[in-house]
Amino acid sequence: MTHSRLSAVVFDWAGTMIDHGSQAPMGVFVKAFAEFGVEITVDEARGPMGMAKRDHIKTLLNQPRIAAAWTAARGAAATEADIDAVYAVFVPMNVAVVTDFADLIAGAADTAARIRARGLKIGSTTGYIREIMAPLLPLAAAQGYAPDNLVCAGDLPEGRPSPMMMYRTFLDLGVWPASTVVKVDDTEVGIAEGLNSGCWTVGVALTGNVFGLNPAETAALDAATYHRMRDQAYARLTRAGAHYVIDSVADLDPVLDEIEGALARGERP
Secondary structure (H helix, E strand, O other): OOOOOOOOOEEOEEOEEEOOOOOOHHHHHHHHHHOOOOOOHHHHHOOOOOOHHHHOOOOHHHHHHHHHHHHHOOOOOOOHHHHHHHHHHHHHHHHHHHHHOOOOOOHHHHHHHHHHHHHOOEEEEOOOOOOOOOOOOHHHHHHOOOOOEEEEEEOOOOOOOOOOOHHHHHHHHHOHHHHHEEEOOOOOHHHHHHOOOOOEEEEOOOOOOOOOOHHHHHHHOOOOHHHHHHHHHHHHHOOOOOEEEOOOHHHOOHHHHHHHHHHOOOOOO
């Protein structure tokens, strides 16, 4: 049997469909570490974005500068118990602020509607746990976006970059093979999730974590800085393996046309 048509598009959440600039977790990571006497920067906090948040904290604590700062502040290297302690502080902080960053990205609802009009299903995976996603779902739905499923960090033994959340999404949506599914994400680890599951991958450069600015901050940039940052975001997502990179989900339609053309020619991701 040949599969020459797409069956589904699977979106990330923050930085891809909501929260232009993926800004909700950034200040929380900084504040959570500060509770333990350790200063980290927003740029450092952004590095592992897309991972499950406990894995994100563990990755930060394994970075040499932060590891040294932790040892200096706490008198010993960070342990698994310390990771749990930071995570326990982080989660309620993130729950408290996440609804302040719940606006859909411009064009996201219209893009989702056009995808449904194509006869495709819409899946979603996220580095957020269900406790963080719970208040976001009704706010997104009220703005016109309600995917057919949700797989969260913590639902499965491994999160990104493993393909497990994507495998669960295939089952939830009843779609196969993976070559008929497109994964859209703004982080390198999210692109890896799509590649590891055998999907086509589309990186979102301008609205996501790599660019890292909200619309007002983006508009305030001078032209040279804007183009430099945009080029850097495209380059990072391309190096991560994305088959295509776009500014935002509002630009997805022509890419879906290209992928369907590739499938019709017998090409696979």
